[in-house]
Amino acid sequence: MSETTDAYARFLLGNYAPPALTLVRGEGSYVFDNTGRRYLDFCSGIAVNALGHAHPRWLAAVNAQAATLAHSSNLFRNEKQAELARTLAELVEAGGSGAGRLLFCNSGAEANEALLKLARLHGKKKAGAEGVAYKVLVAENAFHGRTFGAMSATPQEKIQKGFRPMLDGFEAAPLNDLAAFERRIGADTAAVLVEAIQGESGLSVATPEFLRGLRALCDKHDALLLFDEVQSGIGRTGKFLAFQHSGVRADAFSLAKGLGGGFPIGAIWVAQEHAGLFTPGSHGTTFGGNPLACAAALAVLGVVRDESLLEKIAVRSAVWRAELGAVVARFPAQARAVRGVGYLSGVEFCAETPPFAAALREAGLLVVPAGGNVLRFLPPLTVSEPELAESVAILAHALGQKS
Numbered sequence: 001m002s003e004t005t006d007a008y009a010r011f012l013l014g015n016y017a018p019p020a021l022t023l024v025r026g027e028g029s030y031v032f033d034n035t036g037r038r039y040l041d042f043c044s045g046i047a048v049n050a051l052g053h054a055h056p057r058w059l060a061a062v063n064a065q066a067a068t069l070a071h072s073s074n075l076f077r078n079e080k081q082a083e084l085a086r087t088l089a090e091l092v093e094a095g096g097s098g099a100g101r102l103l104f105c106n107s108g109a110e111a112n113e114a115l116l117k118l119a120r121l122h123g124k125k126k127a128g129a130e131g132v133a134y135k136v137l138v139a140e141n142a143f144h145g146r147t148f149g150a151m152s153a154t155p156q157e158k159i160q161k162g163f164r165p166m167l168d169g170f171e172a173a174p175l176n177d178l179a180a181f182e183r184r185i186g187a188d189t190a191a192v193l194v195e196a197i198q199g200e201s202g203l204s205v206a207t208p209e210f211l212r213g214l215r216a217l218c219d220k221h222d223a224l225l226l227f228d229e230v231q232s233g234i235g236r237t238g239k240f241l242a243f244q245h246s247g248v249r250a251d252a253f254s255l256a257k258g259l260g261g262g263f264p265i266g267a268i269w270v271a272q273e274h275a276g277l278f279t280p281g282s283h284g285t286t287f288g289g290n291p292l293a294c295a296a297a298l299a300v301l302g303v304v305r306d307e308s309l310l311e312k313i314a315v316r317s318a319v320w321r322a323e324l325g326a327v328v329a330r331f332p333a334q335a336r337a338v339r340g341v342g343y344l345s346g347v348e349f350c351a352e353t354p355p356f357a358a359a360l361r362e363a364g365l366l367v368v369p370a371g372g373n374v375l376r377f378l379p380p381l382t383v384s385e386p387e388l389a390e391s392v393a394i395l396a397h398a399l400g401q402k403s
């Protein structure tokens with residue numbers, strides 16, 4: 001047992017299954033373990049390393065900011081937070097989602113907590129003197145995070161087990177079943193919160209008709225339509241935000257993961273008409289939007305823009321997914337389908353996934369388990385065409401060995 005494995009076993013709480021590898025270094029789309037073995041990294045830190053590892057622009061931005069002003073708190077303005085808010089607001093508007101404002105935090109769960117607080121503020125305004133409309137409708141199999149609010153919004157036994165009672169007011173209906181949402185929405189509903197693509201739960205995609213229907217329901221019942229873009233945002237699906245594929249308008253959405261390219265940062269964007277719900281003192285965080293995190297995020301957004309990554313992802317992912325599909329079709333006894341959208345894609349297998357994940361790892365490719373029998377393939381947004389082709393070859397090799 002290595003010193004690291006030993007320390008994990010003795011000094012870390014046991015909330016994660018023991019990892020298979022110890023990673024020590026990353027370079028572009030590849031990572032290296034402590035034996036020096038190289039892997040094509042389509043785990044990307046679970047959709048975080050948007051620019052791969054050690055991208056020169058990200059490194060330069062983080063190094064320069066760390067040497068200048070790393071943290072200052074929200075008691076003071078900092079130039080990087082201002083620049084990031086402006087950049088994100090402009091990107092969202094350019095994507096057709098209207099004008100809005102930003103709030104920064106440190107993780108996906110924390111961003112979703114801020115969305116839930118926004119919903120509560122809206123619910124108070126909606127109910128007026130009568131109290132508060134506090135119900136939040138979510139989709140079955142959703143994943144919104146592990147903090148109490150986000151966990152209460154995550155209607156999954158494996159997530160909530162051992163922690164009940166949950167916060168009051170959350171109700172789930174099946175994804176893409178508009179009638180079921182319609183039956184539950186009403187005067188007591190503050191918001192509907194959904195992922196346009198359910199990343200953790202087997203890559204189920206919300207249809208554009210369903211999202212348009214939710215928009216109409218929210219308008220009719222004065223409820224906020226909230227999107228969780230923590231995993232699907234920052235271009236991963238070929239649009240800056242996954243819900244933009246449907247053309248619907250969001251009242252607010254959350255971001256995290258890819259935003260910092262490996263530096264922890266989360267955010268919510270709130271449409272201009274609801275931006276007044278948060279007032280001084282109504283929410284806050286010590287670390288949120290610190291200069292170092294914002295400099296990292298600005299580097300990510302700069303590369304996404306300057307290297308036209310959204311356009312590249314849309315084109316390259318279509319080819320890659322077709323190639324993955326061709327491999328899947330060759331092994332019908334083992335693999336069923338390619339799921340997801342863009343670089344938020346995966347393979348649905350016919351049986352439990354751990355043996356396939358292990359076979360892919362053995363063949364030099366790291367992927368991420370999702371719900372059901374699905375493994376997510378999450379390349380960095382900067383992945384090259386030969387690297388995409390390599391992932392297809394490794395999948396074919398691993399399936400060939402197992403058949």
Ligand SMILES: Cc1ncc(COP(=O)(O)O)c(C=O)c1O
Nearest residue numbers: 107108109143144145199230231
């Ligand atoms: C859609 C979605 N929302 C929220 C979260 C929680 O984010 P974090 O782990 O940064 O708290 C995740 C994490 O996987 C996610 O995929």
